[in-house]
Amino acid sequence: MIYFTELLINGALTGLMYSLVALGIVLIYKSSGVPNLAQGAMVMIAAYMVWLFSQVMGIPVIIALVLAVLGMFVLGLATERFLLRRMVGQPIIMVVMLTLGLESLLRGVGPGTLGAAPKNIDLHLSMMPIIAGGVFINREYLIGGIVAGLMVFGALLFFRTRIGTKLRAVSDDHVASWSVGISVERAVAISWGLAGVSAVAAGAMWGSIQGVDWTLTALLFPAVAVVILGGLDSVPGVFVGGLIVGILGSVIPGYVDPIVGGGTRDVVTSLVILLTIMFRPHGIFGREDIERI
Secondary structure (H helix, E strand, O other), rough: HHHHHHHHHHHHHHHHHHHHHHHHHHHHHHHHOOOOOOOHHHHHHHHHHHHHHHHHOOOOHHHHHHHHHHHHHHHHHHHHHHOOHHHOOOOOHHHHHHEEEHHHHHHHHHHHHOOOOOOOOOOOOOOOEEEOOOEEEEEHHHHHHHHHHHHHHHHHHHHHOOHHHHHHHHHHOHHHHOOOOOOHHHHHHHHHHHHHHHHHHHHHHHHHHEOOOOHHHHHHHHHHHHHHOOOOOOHHHHHHHHHHHHHHHHHHHHHHHHHHHHOOOHHHHHHHHHHHHHHHOOOOOOOOOOOOO
16 A cells, blocks of 8 residues: 555656646647647756756856746747747648757757756755655655646736736637737747746756756657646646646556566556547647537
């Protein structure tokens, strides 16, 4: 029972860590209607920024995080200005392919510029696990889960503001938004900037746990499972989807891996994606749009 409880709790916390990555995808989709496949690479670049400011330049980690937030927000604005704006009027599949190309570009630029060897981010977090009733809880995952919860709550509040309402209007209909005086370009730029801010939180936490290198881009895979399960346009879905994906990806491999020799976590994540698309394409909380052909 203790083993199951450990798998359950640490899996849930791991899933919330995935939701930090998934939140950036949802922010862009909810604001502009574009599925962002470059979020994994943005997390990696954000982690490199935190490492560069804190470990190389010797800047206190809190200030390093603030600088990384500013840097990633600017990167998001630049992405909209020089890449996305040129795709206005193009089929959505071409925009998705653009984000995939950006993912590949950033995946090469980061390690190619700063070195491929793993880097360490020191957030001054204790490595000692929390022991409760004989159950070992990963302290870093716990802090990451708390950060994820705060980020999701902050996103919910943001979309209730005037700016957030404009961003949701842009996602619904670009032409109608233009007609009432909403700057679609500015709204899309803000959404990419906010995704960059989310990437800093994810990059700092995951970078402190597993190091900073190109493998951080692989977080895109479980993050996609989270947003598909929770709903591409649902902020609460990020939280719930993260919990479900994390728990399934921990409990099932915990019992099956010793039998088959490992590797079942990716299988579980893939099944989550496939089954959700087959039986509930809009996810748990996503909006179901019915189009007449």
